[in-house]
Amino acid sequence: MGGISLNYLVRRLLVFFLTLWVAATLIFIIPRLAPGDPIAAMVARLSYQAGFVEDSNAIIEGWKERFGLNDPVYVQYVRFLGGLLQGDLGYSMARFPATVTELVGRALPWTIGLVGVATVIFFVVGNLCGALLAWNRTPRLVKVMIPMSMIFTSIPPLLAGLLLSYTFAFLLGWFPQTYSYGFGMTPALTLEFVLNVIHHGTLPAMAIVLVTFGYWALGMRGMMVTIEGEDYMILAQAKGLKPFYVLYRYMIRNAILPQMTALAVSIGTLVNGVVLVEVIFNYNGMGTLIVTALREQDFGLIQGTAFILITTSALAVLIIDLSYPLIDPRISLEGR
Amino acid sequence: MSQQLNPHPKSLPQNEGVISNQNRSSSLPVEEGAGGRGKNSRTVLNVEKLRIHYATPQGDVIAVSDISFNLYEGETLGLVGESGCGKSTTAYGILQLVQPPGYIVNGSIEVDGTEVLNLDEEELRKFRWTGLSLIPQGAMNSLNPTMRVKDQIIDVIESHEGKQKDREALRERIFSLFQNVGLPNRIYNMYPHELSGGMKQRVCIAMAVALNPTVVIADEATSALDVVVQRIVAQTLISVKDDIGVSLIVIGHDMGLLAQIVDRIAVMYAGKMVEIAPVENVYAKPLHPYTQLLIDSIPSIKERKPLKITEGITHDPRNPPSGCIFRLRCPFAWQHCAEVEPPQIMMDDLHEVACHLYDEHFAERRANALATIANS
Numbered sequence: 001m002g003g004i005s006l007n008y009l010v011r012r013l014l015v016f017f018l019t020l021w022v023a024a025t026l027i028f029i030i031p032r033l034a035p036g037d038p039i040a041a042m043v044a045r046l047s048y049q050a051g052f053v054e055d056s057n058a059i060i061e062g063w064k065e066r067f068g069l070n071d072p073v074y075v076q077y078v079r080f081l082g083g084l085l086q087g088d089l090g091y092s093m094a095r096f097p098a099t100v101t102e103l104v105g106r107a108l109p110w111t112i113g114l115v116g117v118a119t120v121i122f123f124v125v126g127n128l129c130g131a132l133l134a135w136n137r138t139p140r141l142v143k144v145m146i147p148m149s150m151i152f153t154s155i156p157p158l159l160a161g162l163l164l165s166y167t168f169a170f171l172l173g174w175f176p177q178t179y180s181y182g183f184g185m186t187p188a189l190t191l192e193f194v195l196n197v198i199h200h201g202t203l204p205a206m207a208i209v210l211v212t213f214g215y216w217a218l219g220m221r222g223m224m225v226t227i228e229g230e231d232y233m234i235l236a237q238a239k240g241l242k243p244f245y246v247l248y249r250y251m252i253r254n255a256i257l258p259q260m261t262a263l264a265v266s267i268g269t270l271v272n273g274v275v276l277v278e279v280i281f282n283y284n285g286m287g288t289l290i291v292t293a294l295r296e297q298d299f300g301l302i303q304g305t306a307f308i309l310i311t312t313s314a315l316a317v318l319i320i321d322l323s324y325p326l327i328d329p330r331i332s333l334e335g336r
Numbered sequence: 337m338s339q340q341l342n343p344h345p346k347s348l349p350q351n352e353g354v355i356s357n358q359n360r361s362s363s364l365p366v367e368e369g370a371g372g373r374g375k376n377s378r379t380v381l382n383v384e385k386l387r388i389h390y391a392t393p394q395g396d397v398i399a400v401s402d403i404s405f406n407l408y409e410g411e412t413l414g415l416v417g418e419s420g421c422g423k424s425t426t427a428y429g430i431l432q433l434v435q436p437p438g439y440i441v442n443g444s445i446e447v448d449g450t451e452v453l454n455l456d457e458e459e460l461r462k463f464r465w466t467g468l469s470l471i472p473q474g475a476m477n478s479l480n481p482t483m484r485v486k487d488q489i490i491d492v493i494e495s496h497e498g499k500q501k502d503r504e505a506l507r508e509r510i511f512s513l514f515q516n517v518g519l520p521n522r523i524y525n526m527y528p529h530e531l532s533g534g535m536k537q538r539v540c541i542a543m544a545v546a547l548n549p550t551v552v553i554a555d556e557a558t559s560a561l562d563v564v565v566q567r568i569v570a571q572t573l574i575s576v577k578d579d580i581g582v583s584l585i586v587i588g589h590d591m592g593l594l595a596q597i598v599d600r601i602a603v604m605y606a607g608k609m610v611e612i613a614p615v616e617n618v619y620a621k622p623l624h625p626y627t628q629l630l631i632d633s634i635p636s637i638k639e640r641k642p643l644k645i646t647e648g649i650t651h652d653p654r655n656p657p658s659g660c661i662f663r664l665r666c667p668f669a670w671q672h673c674a675e676v677e678p679p680q681i682m683m684d685d686l687h688e689v690a691c692h693l694y695d696e697h698f699a700e701r702r703a704n705a706l707a708t709i710a711n712s
Contacts, residue, residue, distance in 0.1 A: 231474045235478045237433055237464075238465065239464065239465050245495065249483065
């Protein structure tokens with residue numbers, strides 16, 4: 001069984017932090033390359049809404065001073081990085097004086113919960129379906145049903161979300177249409193609240209699962225077919241092992257390894273779909289927060305949410321990476 | 337280490353080529369059964385008219401065509417022939433492992449009185465490995481890469497004998513299997529990728545005899561190994577066979593290696609059995625023209641010889657020629673060969689050949705043919 005050496009762990013962590021640093025730097029540079037002045041734009045919007053703003057130049061100057069935009073760029077950069085290290089992502093410009101950390105802190109747990117559960121479900125269901133498609137003992141009916149259920153894979157997450165929302169929330173009324181928990185409830189670790197959260201999360205999670213599991217099923221089927229042709233499968237048959245044991249210990253166990261790699265790669269892409277699904281269900285997670293930030297041209301919040309999403313994805317990849325030696329005995333991270 | 341590797345140094349003669357009986361430690365029907373075929377040894381495997389086809393869009397390819405042979409208790413039978421002649425398909429047919437699009441058309445396979453082809457699915461599963469076990473062709477890839485060596489041996493024991501409660505006894509049992517094949521105990525907890533090719537092959541041998549099967553089939557068990565490891569593995573195979581007393585079918589195309597380890601050789605050509613003979617006879621007086629050419633082609637270090645079986649054409653396996661399968665390449669073929677399929681002719685106790693030359697009606701032709709061989 002492979003293990004992880006301290007040396008490898010340290011190097012892998014260095015790469016992780018390097019990723020974060022590059023991401024932070026890009027996030028810092030890109031808005032500053034964009035034409036226009038966000039504060040001027042904000043004040044202009046204020047004056048447009050109010051009809052008249054007294055001494056707008058003074059306001060602009062005051063805000064610039066407050067956000068430190070008059071300092072040289074390298075001072076801003078160092079201050080920005082220093083803030084990140086302390087978990088300070090700056091202020092939301094549209095909702096000043098709320099800090100980005102505060103807003104993200106409220107949204108992130110919901111997204112992690114939703115995406116985490118959905119990921120586990122589509123990974124398990126997808127791979128199981130793929131395995132059953134390839135297994136020669138699967139009942140014919142199941143082999144027909146699975147490909148039919150995969151038509152959702154070709155539907156964009158946006159549409160799948162709308163379809164589910166319309167059918168199960170609007171027409172049938174089985175599930176609530178919006179938000180992550182019922183209005184008037186206070187988040188607490190009670191059974192009632194947890195059930196409520198599950199009730200609210202079912203449709204968004206289903207939307208994500210429906211559009212992704214087919215992709216995993218097809219990948220798994222392909223792997224299983226490859227495994228079926230391996231020499232050790234003939235031997236497993238010759239040994240007279242029980243069919244179900246051969247399925248999970250010989251076939252799925254070996255076919256799942258490339259799927260894990262694919263999962264690590266796909267986590268970044270997964271976030272894209274989640275943003276839209278959250279918006280459709282008005283789910284108070286990171287996706288909705290990003291869209292709000294974009295709509296309000298809230299640069300501080302855009303920077304913050306982007307950075308947090310990159311951090312979470314990088315962390316997920318790191319975890320999958322480090323767990324490789326546990327699932328594939330041929331990979332040892334010792335002494336490299 | 338070297339002692340461990342070869343607990344029975346006598347079981348393999350040191351000289352190349354044809355071997356004498358004294359050097360072989362197993363009891364052979366050849367030695368004892370002079371009075372009658374198989375009288376002193378029980379038949380453990382009886383294959384009758386086995387026919388296996390591969391379905392293709394252009395028609396069935398006849399891979400194995402009505403093959404019949406016996407295997408006696410404690411005997412080692414070598415199955416030889418060129419690539420694609422149906423050796424492995426025969427083995428997989430006996431094991432009921434023919435993969436689609438291959439299928440068994442007809443035949444009978446009896447192991448210890450059990451008709452294998454009549455078993456239902458669960459009976460077949462239970463029969464596997466206890467009746468017939470396999471040492472696979474590509475030992476390199478025949479072990480599950482994600483399971484420890486011990487688990488792959490334990491799973492076959494437990495799926496046939498039920499959950500083993502006494503883990504300590506189970507471990508001892510596996511250690512003794514390791515000892516049989518000269519493997520060190522430290523590989524118990526290892527994964528296949530941590531073993532060398534020779535070790536993997538020996539794990540496969542240990543696994544094959546784990547349940548004391550009646551018959552073990554070794555499908556080119558040594559072809560992927562270099563000559564030194566090949567020798568060690570072959571020695572292991574024979575010593576294990578003698579220890580446990582199983583009957584063995586060795587499939588291969590290395591005539592030199594087979595000559596050293598088998599008792600009888602069955603020669604196949606294009607899905608047909610052309611000759612079955614005690615190993616000495618095959619090398620000293622091969623009867624079938626194909627066997628003669630085959631033996632003639634074994635390279636010698638004293639002289640360079642061209643491969644002789646290159647003349648004539650090979651037939652389309654979907655449309656075999658009428659009569660004798662080998663007539664298109666046979667130097668002695670005449671009209672009769674195209675008209676009648678040669679039967680298996682018993683020459684002496686254990687020597688069978690499927691060739692019209694050995695029909696008493698054609699004794700004259702045989703004499704001419706033998707004269708031609710003598711002159712060449």
